[in-house]
Amino acid sequence: MSSQIAAVADVRDVSKTYGARKALDGVTVSVAPGEMVALIGPSGSGKSTLLRSITGLIPIDGGKGKIIVFGETVQQNGRQVSSVRRTRGKLGFIFQQFNLVGRLSLFSNVMLGALGRLPAWRGVFGLWPPEDKEKAMAALHRVGVADYAAQRANTLSGGQQQRGAIARAIVQGAQAILADEPVASLDPVSARKVMELLVELNRRDGLGVIVTLHQVDYAIRYCERVIALKAGKVVYDGPSAGLDRPTLIDIYGPEFEDAFWETQA
């Protein structure tokens, strides 16, 4: 079952246990198409685990938990369904550690976004159709790093690589972006640029965005909705404007100010 109005991600009563530790504990959240949602919470609260469970990269606990992405079940009762790869093709991933192939050029990395739609041999031999090459260059222009197209990815700055990862998601034709701490390793200027690009993809192209963030001010500034996790449970799900002092103390404890105001610079 899939339809235009299916949620980007429908997470129903999902738990994930590592040994004696519950990384996720009965999490239920749903993200609608076109939403831009920040996932916040203290270190170890389960943000990455939730994001990676949605992609199907981490198997959830058996039982009644279920994850549905764009109307298609990704995993259920601790098992991935066989169509998970196809469903994953609708999601663009951006990780903190710039998941580009370091020895390939930025351009080749962005072209890899087209691989889901093309026979693999074209990628192996670099025989990309001209229209895909044009698409890749247009995406690199759009994110502002076209001048670096020929440069090896591992020689680019973190901000340039992260923009390349966004260009790859554009070429892939992703319908939503899942970004796991995409700005954690970036200087404030590069971080703002990356967040602004995510906002633009959300507002202009209608892509759903779920982004884990360490700094609360990024969440408030760029995302209308915030989901906060604490010890694997959802402790806040609502407008970012509702994150007042008592709520933040509840989420982060009395040291919550440490999670604040990186972008003032």
Ligand SMILES: Nc1ncnc2c1ncn2[C@@H]1O[C@H](COP(=O)(O)OP(=O)(O)OP(=O)(O)O)[C@@H](O)[C@H]1O
């Ligand atoms: N592969 C693993 N094996 C064992 N425990 C794990 C594993 N991955 C995560 N955990 C544990 O699950 C909990 C949630 O981890 P997770 O990485 O999802 O938190 P997070 O909120 O993303 O943290 P951070 O903000 O520090 O990245 C933590 O207690 C972590 O130690």
